[in-house]
Amino acid sequence: GAGVSQSPSNKVTEKGKDVELRCDPISGHTALYWYRQSLGQGLEFLIYFQGNSAPDKSGLPSDRFSAERTGGSVSTLTIQRTQQEDSAVYLCASSLGGAWYEQYFGPGTRLTVT
Amino acid sequence: EDKVVQSPLSLVVHEGDTVTLNCSYEVTNFRSLLWYKQEKKAPTFLFMLTSSGIEKKSGRLSSILDKKELFSILNITATQTGDSAIYLCAFNTNAGKSTFGDGTTLTVKP
Numbered sequence: 001g002a003g004v005s006q007s008p009s010n011k012v013t014e015k016g017k018d019v020e021l022r023c024d025p026i027s028g029h030t031a032l033y034w035y036r037q038s039l040g041q042g043l044e045f046l047i048y049f050q051g052n053s054a055p056d057k058s059g060l061p062s063d064r065f066s067a068e069r070t071g072g073s074v075s076t077l078t079i080q081r082t083q084q085e086d087s088a089v090y091l092c093a094s095s096l097g098g099a100w101y102e103q104y105f106g107p108g109t110r111l112t113v114t
Numbered sequence: 115e116d117k118v119v120q121s122p123l124s125l126v127v128h129e130g131d132t133v134t135l136n137c138s139y140e141v142t143n144f145r146s147l148l149w150y151k152q153e154k155k156a157p158t159f160l161f162m163l164t165s166s167g168i169e170k171k172s173g174r175l176s177s178i179l180d181k182k183e184l185f186s187i188l189n190i191t192a193t194q195t196g197d198s199a200i201y202l203c204a205f206n207t208n209a210g211k212s213t214f215g216d217g218t219t220l221t222v223k224p
Contacts, residue, residue: 004156048210056209091155099206100145100206105158
């Protein structure tokens with residue numbers, strides 16, 4: 001079946017512009033995660049959606065970052081007024097939900113802020 | 115603060131060698147520990163460990179968890195060049211949130 005998909009695969013934007021990154025999880029997966037990975041670093045947790053519960057936003061680095069998940073499926077990560085330090089690969093993952101399941105990752109969006 | 119520490123940060127070996135990757139963690143609400151392999155962009159799942167002392171095995175890879183000492187190891191025997199990757203360790207809390215370590219970059223030379 002189809003895996004997690006993300007778009008765009010690459011995004012180059014100018015400092016100060018807003019960007020939207022999209023994630024389509026695996027059908028039936030109730031949990032959705034966003035991570036950020038800078039070069040040579042591990043995965044930095046950003047936000048976690050589980051079913052209809054309020055999302056865990058504890059990893060969002062500033063109020064310029066926000067995310068939505070519509071209809072329990074597709075998610076959009078928005079970064080407002082982008083800064084050069086926002087340049088990274090943004091990875092989305094989904095799972096069947098909860099602590100007992102592994103995550104399936106999308107191919108990521110490479111964001112470059114010039 | 116919950117955290118995961120992996121060691122070594124990088125490792126270079128030759129084909130046929132055996133390697134051991136380490137992962138230690140501090141977490142207030144531990145539920146499971148997971149290992150992933152990241153070759154290009156998307157990490158792929160290797161193992162989930164929830165109980166101490168029970169080895170999980172898949173081919174040349176194996177892993178074990180020690181919940182008393184708060185660590186896990188990932189072993190790879192008879193390494194091949196295709197094992198070259200970043201190996202990520204993560205734990206899940208009861209709420210389902212995951213925290214990842216910085217990874218170990220393994221390079222296997224022919």
